[in-house]
Amino acid sequence: MTNELRKDYLLDRWVVLSVQRKQRPTDFVKKKEEKREGVCPFCPGNEHMTPPAVLFYLSSEEGVRKDRDRNKIRNRNWLVRCVPNLYPVFSPPNGNKSESKGVNTPVRALGHHEILIESPKHDEHPGVARPSQLVHVVNAYLDRLRFLSAKTHVKYVSIFRNHGREAGASLSHAHTQIIALPFVPRVQKEELVTSRNAWTKKEECVFCSILQRERKSPRFIWEDEKFIAFAPWAGVHLFEFWIIPKKHQSTLLDITPNEVPVLAKFLRVCFGGLKSLLNDPPYNFGFHIAPTELERNFYHWHIEVYPKLTIWAGLEKSNGVFVNTVMPEEAAKMLRKAFQREETQLQKGDLKAS
Ligand SMILES: [Zn+2]
Ligand SMILES: [Zn+2]
Ligand SMILES: [Zn+2]
Secondary structure, three states: OOOOOEEEEOOOOOEEOOOOOOOHHHHHHHOOOOOOOOOOOOOOOOOOHHOOOOOOEEOOEEEEEOOOOOOOOOOOOOEEEEEOOOOOOOOOOOOOOOOOOOOOOOOOOEEEEEEEEOOOOOOOOOOOOOOHHHHHHHHHHHHHHHHHHHHOOOOOEEEEEEEHEEEEEEEOOOOEEEEOOOOOOOOHHHHHHHHHHHOOOOOOOHHHHHHHHHOOOOOOEEOOEEEEEEEEOOOOOOOEEEEEEEOOOOHHHHHHOOOOHHHHHHHHHHHHHHHHHHOOOOOEEEOOOOHHHHOOOOOOOOOEEEEEEOOOHHHHHOOOOOEEEEOOOHHHHHHHHHHHHHHHHOOOOOOOOO
16 A cells, blocks of 8 residues: 555644554554552542642532632532642742743743542543533533633643553543643644634634535544534544534633533543543543634634554654554544444443443
8 A cells, every 4th residue: 555645734744644454443452551559649538638629519409519628628529629730730820020031041830730530430531431420521621721711821721631551641530631831832823823824815714614524524433413523634643533513613611501511422422432442542632722812713622632552753753744554534434433332322321330
């Protein structure tokens, strides 16, 4: 087979699709490392092992009650719990006068680094979670996103998930990272520039056209009335897929309360399908959202999912040129079958949640 070269929709990034032979999903299943972990700081009963929660949800007779830990007391019986990271990459202003900005003057990594504990159940990851639990998770993303993006020193809020040790998760309890940055990261900035240019030329959202096109392409994977999943044309990760709202929305904050349970179920189908197809592979996912109101017309939020099934080496690290050994069209076909099975099982009420 001849290798094929493809460029990303928006980024100046190339991938070589190099498929050597006929492939089955089992070719990509990785052996699981046996891991031993000590006491889990995220499990109920160990709340004192984390900083006080900045947000937690409790169930009450009137529905979900939201609060935060106060006066060194750690509340229990939470549904989801959001805490500052004990080892933050970015940390909040400490009240000191801002540092001078000369050449080579150290600049403090100003921002916020939080962990959303997605469930009191250690193993309630999105691939097996009760959809009702994922509703709390999505609502908590919205709460923290709203809170953090209102701060003047915050320019971008990144919500992402590391799943499995090889994908960077040091603790196996289901959790998401939420990092508020003092700048817009490079990838998002590049997507913003390209989509702004497309808007200036044609007054159309480039993402809306991508999703319309991919919906009818062999890279289409799954859809419901609100969301669609597809394998991107020039995906650099094996089995990479994106989740995007069908309606034009620039940030996750645009989703309506009615759409939250729809997204929760969609996530459950996608991650349940991924888990069953590739035996719970390590993966990362990240939300890409418009940083401000200014990008409302031309940016369109989406989630990019990167299964971690290969090791990037010199070509990738030194040049940012990637090799993908699974055609996105083939990945989409396998994922589609897996999502279909997952949806059928969900409908049967077989949630397999532990
Ligand atoms: Zn745990
Ligand atoms: Zn759009
Ligand atoms: Zn993106």
